[in-house]
Amino acid sequence: MEWLSRFLDYLVAERGLSVNTILSYKRDLEKFCSFLTPQPLEKATKQDLFRFIQTLEKSFSIATQQRQIVVLRRFYHFLLKEGAIAKNPAAHIDPPKKGVQIVRPLTIQEIEILVKTCQTPMEKALLLTIYGAGLRASEVASLSLYDVQEGTVRVKGKGNKERIVPIAEIVLEAIDAYLKMRNDTNPYLFVHKSKNLKREGILLIIKRISQKSGLSKNIYTHLLRHSFATHLLQGGADLRTIQELLGHSDIRTTNRYTHLTKDHLQLAFDRFHPKP
Numbered sequence: 001m002e003w004l005s006r007f008l009d010y011l012v013a014e015r016g017l018s019v020n021t022i023l024s025y026k027r028d029l030e031k032f033c034s035f036l037t038p039q040p041l042e043k044a045t046k047q048d049l050f051r052f053i054q055t056l057e058k059s060f061s062i063a064t065q066q067r068q069i070v071v072l073r074r075f076y077h078f079l080l081k082e083g084a085i086a087k088n089p090a091a092h093i094d095p096p097k098k099g100v101q102i103v104r105p106l107t108i109q110e111i112e113i114l115v116k117t118c119q120t121p122m123e124k125a126l127l128l129t130i131y132g133a134g135l136r137a138s139e140v141a142s143l144s145l146y147d148v149q150e151g152t153v154r155v156k157g158k159g160n161k162e163r164i165v166p167i168a169e170i171v172l173e174a175i176d177a178y179l180k181m182r183n184d185t186n187p188y189l190f191v192h193k194s195k196n197l198k199r200e201g202i203l204l205i206i207k208r209i210s211q212k213s214g215l216s217k218n219i220y221t222h223l224l225r226h227s228f229a230t231h232l233l234q235g236g237a238d239l240r241t242i243q244e245l246l247g248h249s250d251i252r253t254t255n256r257y258t259h260l261t262k263d264h265l266q267l268a269f270d271r272f273h274p275k276p
Helices: 002-015 019-036 046-059 062-082 108-117 121-133 137-141 169-181 199-213 221-234 239-246 251-272
Strands: 152-156 162-166
Touching: 002 019, 002 062, 019 046, 019 062, 046 062, 108 121, 108 199, 108 221, 121 137, 121 152, 121 169, 121 199, 121 221, 137 199, 137 221, 162 239, 199 221, 221 239, 239 251
Parallel strands: none
Antiparallel strands: 152 162
C-alpha cells in the first residue's frame, strides 16, 4: 500500500487533480489491491491484470472498465518512472471500446412516483435537488447551506468550476421543509446524523428510494441528471443552455442527449407535419 499512497500524493502534488478524482483513483486501486491480496501491487503481472479485467466484465459497465484500466495504466507508468518495476504490465492493455449505449431517461410520471416514494423530508429534498438541478452526486455532497439562495444553487463541478443553476419552487419548498427538521450546526446542506452526507451515502439513498418505488428500471443519480437534461431539451431548451446548466466544458458532451428525444421528435412530426 506504500506505492498506492505515494501515487496519490503524486497526483495531488504534480497533477493537480480534484479531490473527487483522487478518491476515485484510490477506490479503483484498492479494488485491484484486494483482488491481488496478499501479493503487493508492484508485483502484479500482465496475467494478473487480465484476470482482474475478466472479473470486471461480469459485474461492471464498459465505462467503469475503461476507467479502471486507465487508472491501472497510469499507476504502473508511475511505478516504472519511479524505478519500482522494470516492466509495465499494463502498457499494452487497452480499455474496451464503448459501443452506442442509449440511456432511456425517466418519464415525468416516473419522477413523480419516486418523489411520492420518499419517506423523509431529507430524501425528498435530496431527490428533487439532484433531478431539479441536474447535479452529480459529488456536486450534491459538496453543497453548503449558503449555496442555496434566491431561487438558485451555486454548484462546484469538475475541476472546481462554479456555476449557478436556477431551481424550481418545488425544490426550494422541499429543501425548506427538510431544513426545518434539522437541529444541528453542520454547514453542509445534506447531513446524516449531524455529519455531511458523502457521495456514497447519496447513491445508497437514491438506490433505496428506487427499490421501494416499484419501478423496474435501474435508477441511479446520473440517470436523474440524464432525465433533467432530456426533459429540458424536450421542453424546448437549446443545447448551449443545457451545457451551462450541466457544467459541461464541451458541447459535444451535451450533444449526446439529442438522441434521447427521438420518440418526442417523432410525435411532434406526426402531430404538426402538414398532411397531403
